[in-house]
Amino acid sequence: MDKHALFYKLVSFxxxxxxxxxxxxxxxKPDSISQVQYSMLEYIAVSQPVTPSEINQCQNMSMPNTSRELSKLKEKKLIEKITDSQDRRKQYIRLSHEGxxxxxxxxxxxxxxxxxxxxHASKEDLAEIERAIDILQSKLFYR
Amino acid sequence: MDKHALFYKLVSFxxxxxxxxxxxxxxxKPDSISQVQYSMLEYIAVSQPVTPSEINQCQNMSMPNTSRELSKLKEKKLIEKITDSQDRRKQYIRLSHEGxxxxxxxxxxxxxxxxxxxxHASKEDLAEIERAIDILQSKLFYR
DNA sequence: TTATTTAGTTATCAAATGATAATCAAGAGG
DNA sequence: CCTCTTGATTATCATTTGATAACTAAATAA
Known part of the structure; x- marks a missing residue:
């Protein structure tokens, strides 16, 4: 299979x-949060603590919009902001208990x-799936 | 690796x-079309001819919104609508030449x-990637 | 023939999203 | 001290998106 055919397989995949x-x-997700807010929470959940800059990089959004959505999440008491004690421009974002x-x-x-x-996947199937994910993550979907 | 750990690997993947x-x-995509419109065009491109119903199923959108966005795409001359000669309620959507x-x-x-x-992927890497896609598509991301 | 169902449209609305400009406050470098 | 840069905020705006109700037209079932 050449790269062109592989590309089409990738599109479908x-x-x-x-x-x-x-x-x-x-x-x-609860109805009270939007899709974008949920994505942010998911990212925060697995990467906390994160800074707003990291969020906008990773989620492909602008700083002003990141800031706005973080404010909304804070209003909903789902996250906490902690100012860095070294560099007081920086903020660290964490999930609250409720978050x-x-x-x-x-x-x-x-x-x-x-x-x-x-x-219905067998133990072997699961092992294969895991291996396949590792391969794709490292060779194709690396960041 | 148990299913729980595999699940977390999936989330990250x-x-x-x-x-x-x-x-x-x-x-x-050209700036003149929105993200949703582009997704529709992509689906149409690989599956044409498709009906509006198929589009809304596959793209998880409502009929009214599908209809609206299709109208816009038609105004932009990117698609064509052809009424089914058997069942005149049905429409077949295709890309226009411009589309x-x-x-x-x-x-x-x-x-x-x-x-x-x-x-930088070797021939063997590419073969592995292809195989990994096949595995995941059939065992995990089947529709 | 008269429902009923199916496929799609139109109109309208609220909310989410994306983009931009202007601003602020803290650090870094001269 | 002064300027520049960085990290983040606020305000504002247009557009996109999602949801709903009301509707038309064609096919199907009764």
Missing amino acids: TASVHHVTHELTKNA EAVMKEAFETIESRFRERVQ | TASVHHVTHELTKNA EAVMKEAFETIESRFRERVQ
């Missing part, structure tokens, strides 16, 4: 990933749907 | 896929970025 991600995550709870619940919903999806 | 997809596709040209250019941009991304 990424469409599937997006589609299935949507299936797994739909309605997993942790919200994300825990969301992840549990998503995980249970994931388990349904792989319920 | 899908985030990478989204991120890299964004890298590959950013600015590939084909737009998508060809977009795909070329994206493909060239893809090639940059895998430029």
Whole structure:
């Protein structure tokens, strides 16, 4: 298979990933937060503490919009901002207890749907899946 | 690795896929069409002819919004609507010549970025990537 | 023929998102 | 001290997106 054919396979694959991600995550977040806010929370959850700059880099959004959405998340008491004691321009963002709870619940919903999806997979299948993810993550979807 | 750990690996993986997809596709579409419109065009491009119902199923959008965005795409002369001769409620959507040209250019941009991304991959790496995609598509990201 | 269902449209609305300019405050370098 | 840069905020705006209700037209079932 040449690179051109592989590229088309990739296009179809990424469409599937997006589609299935949507299936797994739909309605997993509380209605009170928007999609973008949820993505930010997910990023914060796995990378905390993070700075607003890191969030806008990683989530491809502008600083003003990042700042606005973080304010909303803070109003909803889902995150906390801590000013860096060394460089007081910097802020560290963490989930609040409530934020942790919200994300825990969301992840549990998503995980249970994931388990349904792989319920018929054998131990060997799972090992293969894991290996495949490692390969793609390191050789194609590296950041 | 148990399913729980695999799930966390999946979360990180899908985030990478989204991120890299964004890298590959950013600015590939003309400014004159929105993100949603581009997604529709991409789906139409690979699946044509499609009906509006199929689009809204696949793209997770409502019929009214699908209809509205299709109208805009038609105004921009990127698609054509053909009424089914059997069942005149049905419409078949295809790319126009201009639509084909737009998508060809977009795909070329994206493909060239893809090639940059895998430029250091050996023949064996590429074969591994292909195999990994097949595994994930069939065992995890099936629709 | 008369419902009923299906496929799609139109109109309208609120909310989310993205972009820009102007601003502030803290650090860094001269 | 003064300037420049960095990290973040505020304000404002246009556009996109998502949701809903009301509707048309064609097919199907009763």
